[in-house]
Amino acid sequence: MTARIHLRDKEFKVRSGMTIRSALLKxxxxxxxxxxxxxxxxxxxxxxxQERDEIRLIAVISGGAY
Amino acid sequence: xxxxxxxxKAVIHMRQHKLALCKNHYLDWIPKQTxxxxxxxxxxxxxxxxxxxVSGGKDxxxxxxxxxxxxxxxxxxxxxxxxxxxxxxxxxSRRFTESFAAEHKLDLITYDIEExxxxxxxxxxxxxxxxRERPCSICGLSKxxxxxxxxxxxxxxxxxxxxxxxxxxxxxxxxxLNWLTAYLQRxxxxxxxxxxxxxxAKPFFRFYxxxxxxxxxxxxxxxxxxxxxxxxxxxxxxxxxxLNRLExxxxxxxxxxxxxxxxxxxxxxxxxxxxxxxxxxxxxTSCGQxxxxxxxxxxxxxxxxxRDRRETMLEQxxxx
Numbered sequence: 605m606t607a608r609i610h611l612r613d614k615e616f617k618v619r620s621g622m623t624i625r626s627a628l629l630k631x632x633x634x635x636x637x638x639x640x641x642x643x644x645x646x647x648x649x650x651x652x653x654q655e656r657d658e659i660r661l662i663a664v665i666s667g668g669a670y
Numbered sequence: 671x672x673x674x675x676x677x678x679k680a681v682i683h684m685r686q687h688k689l690a691l692c693k694n695h696y697l698d699w700i701p702k703q704t705x706x707x708x709x710x711x712x713x714x715x716x717x718x719x720x721x722x723x724v725s726g727g728k729d730x731x732x733x734x735x736x737x738x739x740x741x742x743x744x745x746x747x748x749x750x751x752x753x754x755x756x757x758x759x760x761x762x763s764r765r766f767t768e769s770f771a772a773e774h775k776l777d778l779i780t781y782d783i784e785e786x787x788x789x790x791x792x793x794x795x796x797x798x799x800x801x802r803e804r805p806c807s808i809c810g811l812s813k814x815x816x817x818x819x820x821x822x823x824x825x826x827x828x829x830x831x832x833x834x835x836x837x838x839x840x841x842x843x844x845x846x847l848n849w850l851t852a853y854l855q856r857x858x859x860x861x862x863x864x865x866x867x868x869x870x871a872k873p874f875f876r877f878y879x880x881x882x883x884x885x886x887x888x889x890x891x892x893x894x895x896x897x898x899x900x901x902x903x904x905x906x907x908x909x910x911x912x913l914n915r916l917e918x919x920x921x922x923x924x925x926x927x928x929x930x931x932x933x934x935x936x937x938x939x940x941x942x943x944x945x946x947x948x949x950x951x952x953x954x955t956s957c958g959q960x961x962x963x964x965x966x967x968x969x970x971x972x973x974x975x976x977r978d979r980r981e982t983m984l985e986q987x988x989x990x
Contacts, residue, residue, distance in 0.1 A: 629918070634911065634914040634915060634917075634918055635918060636878070636880060636914040636917045636918060637879075637880075637910075637911070637914050638880070639682075639880055639883055639884055639887065641887070645681070646681040646682060646693075646884060646887055646888060647681070648671045648680050648681065648682065648683040648690060649683065650671050650683065651671075662883060662887065662895075663895075664728075664879045664880045664882075664883040665836070665879060665907060665910050665911070665914075666727055666728070666729065666837075666879065666897060666901075
């Protein structure tokens with residue numbers, strides 16, 4: 605009963621059945637700092653993780669300054 | 671979660687606005703909001719010639735896309751910094767920028783620092799005391815100088831940048847931690863023009879960073895995903911992370927922090943102790959751009975030091 609979450613070159617295994625937001629908070633990933641996608645489609649973070657889900661997170665924080 | 675406008679499946683939930691939208695309504699919402707921010711803050715009008723500083727990252731490319739969709743006369747400026755960092759950072763950023771410009775038939779001005787100054791940013795930084803560890807100082811200084819110069823020389827009315835709310839809140843946080851009142855007075859979504867300094871505007875100052883990223887993804891805009899290799903460990907990123915932790919517990923905290931600062935500024939809270947807002951400016955004796963420092967401006971002085979140092983090193987037979 606696991607889903608996988610990918611962020612850059614890292615992979616996390618989490619229990620399915622919880623929301624993406626709960627999974628992110630458990631993993632200490634700030635929900636504001638990422639966008640969750642499945643098969644390239646953007647998702648809201650209240651989406652319930654299904655078994656064998658592969659969620660890719662797009663990091664949105666950028667640094668540097670003009 | 672369903673789209674508030676049509677009931678279709680939502681693709682984004684903006685907790686601070688209690689607003690969820692589907693793809694189509696989101697792609698419609700961003701330009702409409704941008705137009706509102708431009709109008710409410712008197713940033714520019716359709717008659718103005720606008721120059722957008724484009725780095726190849728999501729914010730600046732999305733800004734260029736949105737402004738051109740809104741019908742503004744907007745050209746791009748890309749500044750080649752010569753940063754490699756193991757991932758060909760500058761070369762890749764330039765590729766994304768040029769391909770966006772070509773695809774959308776937009777005009778792009780490219781300014782390569784090495785071509786003009788003889789050295790790229792990392793090499794130049796290695797020759798200054800402050801820049802050896804981190805080239806961000808000379809990089810920021812050079813970009814600000816070049817953006818203004820190109821805008822003035824090419825008769826643009828406004829220079830716009832893709833700064834988003836997370837950028838602005840992080841800068842505000844840093845300035846507040848140290849009570850840098852002179853910086854606090856100058857921070858805002860619009861900086862009016864002064865003699866020799868072009869008007870500057872930040873039309874995305876109210877969008878969260880994830881919102882511009884979501885727009886890029888949904889609109890199919892390809893951008894430089896990797897960060898500048900020198901930004902790793904930057905204070906601005908640390909402040910953004912802290913603010914995002916706050917946002918997770920208190921939705922809207924970032925937006926409220928920044929907007930309440932702007933309101934406080936209007937009531938002159940920060941204006942009593944400021945010392946350099948009305949600094950007297952005079953033309954730099956080398957480039958002619960306005961400066962408050964005597965003789966040379968900071969840009970010309972810094973690059974002169976870099977060239978002098980390089981000459982000395984070459985004379986001593988030291989390779990940079």
